[in-house]
Amino acid sequence: MSILVNEETRLLVQGITGREGSFHAERCMAYGTNLVAGVTPGKGGQTFEGRVPIFDSVSEAADATGANVSLIFVPPPFAADAILEAADAEIPLAVCITEGVPVRDAAMVMRYLEGKPTRLLGPNCPGLITPGAKAKVGIMPGAIHAPGKVGVVSRSGTLTYEAVGQLTGLGVGQSTCVGIGGDPVSGTTFVDVLAMFNDDPETEAIVMIGEIGGTKEQEAAAFIAAHVRKPVAALIVGQTAPPGRRMGHAGAVITGKAALASEKMRALEEAGCRVIPTPADIGATAAAMLA
Amino acid sequence: MKLHEYQAKELLAAYGAPVPENYVASSGAEAADAARKLGGEAVVKAQVHAGGRGKAGGVKVAASPEEAAQIAESLIGSTLVTLQTGPAGAPVHKVLVERTMEIERELYLSVATDGSRRRPVVIASASGGMEIEEVAQTEPEKVLTEPVDPVIGFRAFQGRRLAARLGLPAAQTRPFSALVEACCRAYDEKDATMIEINPLVLTAGGELLALDAKISLDDDALFRHPAEAGLRDASQDDPLEAQAAEAGIAYVKLDGDIGCMVNGAGLAMATMDIVQFAGAKPANFLDVGGGAGEEKISRAILLMLSDPNVEKALVNIFGGILRCDVAARGVVDAYGKADRRPPLVARMLGTNADEGKEVLARSGLNARMADTLQEAAAAIKE
Numbered sequence: 001m002s003i004l005v006n007e008e009t010r011l012l013v014q015g016i017t018g019r020e021g022s023f024h025a026e027r028c029m030a031y032g033t034n035l036v037a038g039v040t041p042g043k044g045g046q047t048f049e050g051r052v053p054i055f056d057s058v059s060e061a062a063d064a065t066g067a068n069v070s071l072i073f074v075p076p077p078f079a080a081d082a083i084l085e086a087a088d089a090e091i092p093l094a095v096c097i098t099e100g101v102p103v104r105d106a107a108m109v110m111r112y113l114e115g116k117p118t119r120l121l122g123p124n125c126p127g128l129i130t131p132g133a134k135a136k137v138g139i140m141p142g143a144i145h146a147p148g149k150v151g152v153v154s155r156s157g158t159l160t161y162e163a164v165g166q167l168t169g170l171g172v173g174q175s176t177c178v179g180i181g182g183d184p185v186s187g188t189t190f191v192d193v194l195a196m197f198n199d200d201p202e203t204e205a206i207v208m209i210g211e212i213g214g215t216k217e218q219e220a221a222a223f224i225a226a227h228v229r230k231p232v233a234a235l236i237v238g239q240t241a242p243p244g245r246r247m248g249h250a251g252a253v254i255t256g257k258a259a260l261a262s263e264k265m266r267a268l269e270e271a272g273c274r275v276i277p278t279p280a281d282i283g284a285t286a287a288a289m290l291a
Numbered sequence: 292m293k294l295h296e297y298q299a300k301e302l303l304a305a306y307g308a309p310v311p312e313n314y315v316a317s318s319g320a321e322a323a324d325a326a327r328k329l330g331g332e333a334v335v336k337a338q339v340h341a342g343g344r345g346k347a348g349g350v351k352v353a354a355s356p357e358e359a360a361q362i363a364e365s366l367i368g369s370t371l372v373t374l375q376t377g378p379a380g381a382p383v384h385k386v387l388v389e390r391t392m393e394i395e396r397e398l399y400l401s402v403a404t405d406g407s408r409r410r411p412v413v414i415a416s417a418s419g420g421m422e423i424e425e426v427a428q429t430e431p432e433k434v435l436t437e438p439v440d441p442v443i444g445f446r447a448f449q450g451r452r453l454a455a456r457l458g459l460p461a462a463q464t465r466p467f468s469a470l471v472e473a474c475c476r477a478y479d480e481k482d483a484t485m486i487e488i489n490p491l492v493l494t495a496g497g498e499l500l501a502l503d504a505k506i507s508l509d510d511d512a513l514f515r516h517p518a519e520a521g522l523r524d525a526s527q528d529d530p531l532e533a534q535a536a537e538a539g540i541a542y543v544k545l546d547g548d549i550g551c552m553v554n555g556a557g558l559a560m561a562t563m564d565i566v567q568f569a570g571a572k573p574a575n576f577l578d579v580g581g582g583a584g585e586e587k588i589s590r591a592i593l594l595m596l597s598d599p600n601v602e603k604a605l606v607n608i609f610g611g612i613l614r615c616d617v618a619a620r621g622v623v624d625a626y627g628k629a630d631r632r633p634p635l636v637a638r639m640l641g642t643n644a645d646e647g648k649e650v651l652a653r654s655g656l657n658a659r660m661a662d663t664l665q666e667a668a669a670a671i672k673e
Contacts, residue, residue, distance in 0.1 A: 020582065020612075077514060102512035103404050104441070104482050110409040111441040126611070141611050141641045156557020158609040162664075165609070165640055182556060184406040211557060214406045237560040240567040241576070242545065278568050279561035280664035 002130040002176040003151070003196040003203070004093060004121075005069060009135045012037045012067035012091070014058065014074055014082045016048050021073035024097075024139050025052075028071070031142040032134030037061040059089040071127065071137050072096040079123060080105035087118040095137055096122035096187075106185040113187070120187025126157040126179035132202075138179065140164075148173015150286055151197035153190060154209035155182050155216075159237060159279070163209055166283025172290065175203040182211070190220035198228050205231045207286050208273070210264055212238030217264040225271035233285045234268040235276035236261045292508045293340040297387045298522050299504035302481065303488075308473040309466070310501045313389040322363030323356040325388035331355055334389045335362040339381035340527040342422075342505070343373035349383070352391060359388060381527050392500070397490035398457060399423055400471065402439070402478045411439040411478055413449070413471055417457050419490035445475035459493070466499050481519060482512030531594060540579055540591050547572025549671055550601035550633065552591050552622075554579050554613050561664075562607045569668035574601045582612050588621025589628070596629045605671055606637040607664075608647070615639040615647025623654040636661055636670040 011028060015021035016038025025048060029035045037055060038048045044056035055061035058070065070091045074082040079098040086094040101123040113120060121128060127138015132147035140161060146168045154160040160179050167174060178193050180186060190208060197203045206228070210217035217236060224232055239261040269275050276285045294302070300310040314325035315338075326333040337349035344350050349371045353359035363386045372380035397419030405412045415435045418426045427434050435456050437449045450468020459467055474486050485507040492502045513520040525533045535542030541556060545563075549571050553559035556578045563573040575598060579591040595601060608618045619639065626632055635658040639647040651658045661667035 023612075076511060100511045102482055102515075103484060103509050104479065104512065107404060107410050107441045139612055144641060154557070156555060158553075158555025158611060159557030159561050161609045161611060161641060162558055162561065184404055185409045186406075209557070211560060216406065219407060237557055237564055239564045240573065241560060241563065242543075278664075279565055280668065 002133055003193070003200050004128055004176060004178065005130050005135040005137050006133040007135070009069050009133070009137065010034055010036045010065065010067045011137060012039060012058065012061050012065070012070045014039045014070055014072045014086065016040055016052075016054060016073075017043055017046075018073055020097075022048070024071070024073065027142070028136050028138075031136040033136050036065040037067050057089075058085045058091065062089045062091060067091065069093045069095065069137055072098060072122075074098055076100040076102070080109050083109050083120060083123075084112060087113055087116050090117050092117060092119065094118055094120050095125070095127050096120065097125065097127060097139055098122070099124045101183065103183070103185055106183060110185060110187065121178070122181045122183075122186060124183045125181030125186070126160060128176060128178040130176045131174055140177070140179070144168055145177065146173040149175055149202060149204040150290070151175045151193075151200070151203040151206045152177040152209070153193040153197070153206065154179050155211050156209060156237070159209060162279065163207060163235075163282045167207070167286055170283045170287045172283065172287050175200060184214065190216055191223045194220060194223055194228055194232075198230060203230065205233070205286065205289050207282065208232055208234045209282075210234065210236045212236070212241055212261050212264070213259045215259070218267045221264075221267035221271040221273070224268070224273060231289045232273045233276050233282075233289050234265075234273040235279060235282055236264045236268070237279060292510050292513065292520075292523055293527070294506040294508065294522055295338045295340065295385070295524060296336065296504055297338055297385065299486075299506040300387075300501065302477060302506060303473065303486075303501060303504055306473040306477040308470050308477070308501055309499060310504070311389050311392065313387050316363055316386050316388050317367065317384065319360035319364040319367075322386060322388050323360040326353055326356040326359035329388065329390045332391050333359050334391055335359055335366065336387045336389065337366045337371050337383040338385040338387055339371050339373070339376065339383055340524065341371075341373050341375040341381055343375050344371065347371055347373040349373065362386075363388070379529070384524075384526065392492070393495035394492045395495050396493040398493070399426070399489050400474070400491045401485065401487040401489070402474050402483070403485045405438070408438050410441050411475065413437040413439060413445060413453065413475065415453050415457060419492070423489070439475050444479065445472050447472070462497060463493065463499060470499060470501075481516060482509040483507065484509045531598060535577075535594055538587065538590050538594070540577065540587070540594065542594060543576040544598065545573050545575050546600075547574045548600050548602040550574045550595040550598065550604040551607070552577050552579060552588075552595050552604065553607045554583065554609065554618070558607065558609055562605065565664050565668045566605065566671055569672045571671050574598055583618075583621075585617050585621040585624065588618050589625040592622055592625030593629060596625070596631065596633070601633055603671060604633050604635045605667060606635065607667065608638070609640050610642030610644060610647070614643040615641065616643045616650055619647040619650035623650060623656060626654075626656055632656075635659065636667055638662065638664075638667045
């Protein structure tokens with residue numbers, strides 16, 4: 001078991017003929033993911049890598065191939081439309097990698113998704129991976145992962161790789177690693193992923209990586225305190241960032257006291273998490289938690 | 292992207308939000324003309340991208356056109372240092388000359404997007420003129436919010452509810468609601484990330500007016516707002532940060548001496564933290580971005596090195612889309628071009644890490660290689 005992606009995953013890539021889309025579609029396939037279709041409007045009828053059929057629309061692709069996860073590499077001005085198209089085709093999981101989606105577009109998309117069967121991960125996220133099922137739906141380097149029992153959830157891309165690298169280096173494998181993305185408005189939250197890890201029999205412990213800015217870590221802390229039965233180790237980065245400055249991630253701007261690293265760490269500690277003292281201690285803290 | 296007060300007021304006025312009569316001036320003579328049009332007495336306000344102007348001497352009342360000219364001349368061409376500008380301050384190129392008024396009440400009003408509710412919210416408070424963060428700390432019950440549905444927008448009933456909770460007189464309910472609706476329309480149509488009117492005043496004559504206005508627009512949406520994109524005033528930004536933004540590099544200048552070059556915002560913040568925990572101070576935050584090539588890496592390193600405070604450099608790359616050998620070649624290229632070559636600590640992991648290390652080893656840069664974050668921190672401290 002795992003969460004969200006597994007052996008049953010039938011992957012569709014929107015924007016498969018673009019530079020990034022084709023590169024990563026190939027990498028996902030090479031990792032072992034079952035890539036069943038690509039979508040690029042106007043290129044229906046062609047094939048990707050000589051064997052994956054390309055369609056003009058998501059609904060045609062889904063009807064023909066039974067695709068159940070869509071990975072989106074569509075430029076920012078058109079990303080919202082791509083997500084809406086996936087939702088219209090009732091794809092259960094849409095993963096939007098695109099960075100730079102306007103906040104208004106993300107808010108509009110999330111309003112549309114209310115009551116719909118589609119879950120959105122992202123935008124501006126690295127995607128997710130279940131090493132044990134050889135299911136990689138994202139841009140992460142597959143080789144650093146190892147199958148195991150720790151669920152990883154993070155707002156960041158390369159910092160998630162750092163966390164996974166430390167875990168694998170210490171012999172700690174992962175059930176599923178989920179990057180929820182760094183934008184102020186996004187689909188899947190820490191709370192959503194924590195709830196799924198909590199219910200997943202294969203996940204025995206959770207590593208959560210948060211950042212300064214917003215209050216999403218506090219919401220996670222409240223959920224952990226109330227519902228999570230498994231050990232959680234949590235890291236907050238940006239402890240040394242000056243207030244009021246946007247640190248790359250649109251969400252990582254300190255506005256008000258709640259957004260401070262210290263406040264978030266306090267909330268997580270009170271919720272019973274093991275607070276990871278520095279970014280160098282992710283692997284060791286998780287390993288100690290499992291011991 | 293931040294707008295100046297005069298730009299923000301012009302935009303809000305175009306949506307029907309009431310603002311005091313005002314004129315922009317770039318010289319003493321223009322300021323005097325403006326004051327004359329306003330009847331002689333006027334407020335002269337320095338136009339910089341920062342709050343805290345009043346306390347810093349950037350907002351002054353002139354009793355006559357002559358005095359308005361004097362104030363304008365003293366402000367224009369000066370650098371205003373406020374609590375929000377940092378010690379370097381911000382240059383004043385223009386002043387806003389505005390009519391004075393008798394103020395009955397000061398309120399607070401803003402629109403911003405709430406990530407938890409995933410939609411814009413209107414925030415209002417009866418404590419105008421104060422920082423809303425401060426009000427939220429000391430008297431959280433005074434911070435009123437109304438979510439704005441992305442489909443139906445802000446509705447009149449919400450305006451009536453807010454007006455009642457703010458204790459506005461019945462005669463002000465409709466004008467207030469219309470003003471909030473105007474702000475929400477501007478927020479939506481112009482892809483704003485923040486509109487703040489602080490204070491929103493009720494004058495002795497019963498008029499509601501936006502006395503100050505701040506607007507930030509979503510940089511990611513400027514592609515569909517060419518007119519607003521032209522309102523950018525790069526002179527308000529740190530020159531290195533402006534250069535970085537142009538190259539698509541996220542760079543924030545800090546006050547330490549360890550230059551950091553990292554791929555990914557989260558890892559860049561983690562790297563800053565590691566430097567600080569090692570007892571050193573980062574000179575900057577720098578995220579070179581996901582799909583960077585050799586040239587962009589080289590630009591990022593040169594940018595980092597152009598800060599004269601940088602005494603040591605830390606390159607931390609976790610290769611994913613970006614290959615470590617590409618990053619290493621960028622680093623070598625930049626060090627070849629740079630005027631000064633501070634000692635370098637490099638850490639490379641992920642895609643093509645061995646090839647990257649090899650490139651650095653052969654370059655003759657004498658880079659100190661670190662495998663883990665601990666090792667990188669220790670090497671920086673030495």
